[in-house]
Amino acid sequence: MWGLQSSYLNSISIFATLMSLTNSLNTITELVLVGFSNHPQAEIPLFFLFSVVYLVNLFGNIALIILVAIDSCLQTPMYFFLCHLAFLNIFYTTSVVPKMLFNLLASKKVISYEFCLAQTYISLLMGAAECIILAIMALDRYVAICDPLRYLLIMNWSMCVQLILGAWTISFFASVVPLYFTILPLCGPYIVDHIFCEVPVLLHMLCADTSLQETMMVIGASGTLLLPFFLITLSYLRILVAVMRMHSTEGRKKAFSTCSSHLTVVTVYYGTGIFMYMRPKSLYSAEGDKLISLFYAVINPALNPLIYSLRNKEVNGALKRVLERWPVSQAFF
Template sequence: MFLLLSLVYLTCCFGNTAVVTLVVLDVSLQSPMYFFLCHLALLNVLFSTLVVPKMLFNFLTSRKVISYAFCLAQTYLTLFLECTECFLLAVMALDRYMAICHPLRYLLLLSWPACVALALCAWALGFFASVVPLSCFILPLCGPYVVDYIFCELPILLHLFCADTTLQEAMMAVGGAGTVMVPFLLILLSYLRILLAVMRVDSAEGRKRAFSTCTSHLIVVTIYYGTGLIRYLRPKSLYSAEGDKLISLFYAVINPMLNPFIYSLRNKEVQGALGRVIGRY
């Protein structure tokens, strides 16, 4: 497991860093879509770095201990990055909607100031939807001080508190609905408008070209929300602690590694930019 996850983590860091490097070095990739993709790549690297190094250390030691301060930091930051990714995926869906439904005004509507503002909004909404409400979650702990999980996360941390956590659980449910369902509905609305616009295109080749620009984003959204829905909305009869760990391992480690390959392997623009950058240097 140590060797396997080390390879996955290094691949994640290399793949996402390569995406950011290509966008910076190649002028043809300096567009709104790839600007938002750089933010997604940064999120992937940060999330994996919060989780995987500590997990790898635990594989090599018999005494698997985490300090309460680091556990809290891991809880705060992973929740912040998860919320931010939800909003960022919604922003990327808006980008695809603008590109397909308003192609002539695309660069005017999504100018660089507008792109920076949308990206900052995604990060700010993720912060205010996660870190600020968590100030109400710090309660006294009681034993056993055991985190039976691959990293510290809010639902796991609630089991360690001595006080009544009814308010915290209600806040978590409301906050989760807001940070997950609102961006998801925005993504659905964007793709519904895209579908209606594409169906008006006369040629089959034009429809195919329009849909191909959305494929990578749709795959990423399906994987991200699919693992989340399986984890949080499956019936209790299908719940198992080990299965929960495997699902968390997938979205915390495997999914961040897959994202750059989903965008690059299916995208001729990225492949062409990679060839040009390698040829140049």
């Protein structure tokens, strides 16, 4: 088995070396995307596993968006933001998973230079947007629990639209724009020892000193990771104080139940995101980072709709109403 893996990696190295010699005379066209090729015996099982996870992601998030769109009871600020989170999950994983699945079956495991850059931009944009949207959802829960009488006045549709437009705009200018102006030429051999292209991986392939890029990555992560995280923490501290002042046990349970799903998603996402983007370059580990990226780019987006729906009475109620309105039997007759 070890001989097979060694032979496989040697072939990749030879191919990458030849490609780097070719690209030294021309512009970069392709890079080797290693993925899980150092475990060739696991590629077929992983293909079926990730295919199922991707389908669950698509079905769950699309179903959630459709459910919110057709059920008036779910057309509230909370589910408006949740729909944007669902769209983000679909778009992010679609930029990563299909290419990863293709490479699991392909003998030539490469990715075009343009698509590699596209994945890098998309991962930064979607990551920043998810952090800010999660912060907005925390603020929404804060207003709903701490100032319920003025909730609809404060979180009106005009405010919701402004918040979500601001989230996408800030994410773009805080992530995509700085990367565009600091990207440097890559040095061979052009091997991406990862499951997709993202900034921490490409830093190891830049020809020049990467101190500026690392500093900008930390600054950008501080703005798009730590600042939203601070707002989330502050919101939940205020929520905790408000809940502890409630005299009704039922009221406390209801308040905590409306926040439990969001808290679960925040904990999982920020735990992996902070470790990935806020650590020094010296702590990089190829195999460990593959697992981390796999979790927050592939598995976590599939879990989000399940987390928000399984224990959510409003979503379950809306699903029952939709099924009663359009029975399955009508689809066949």
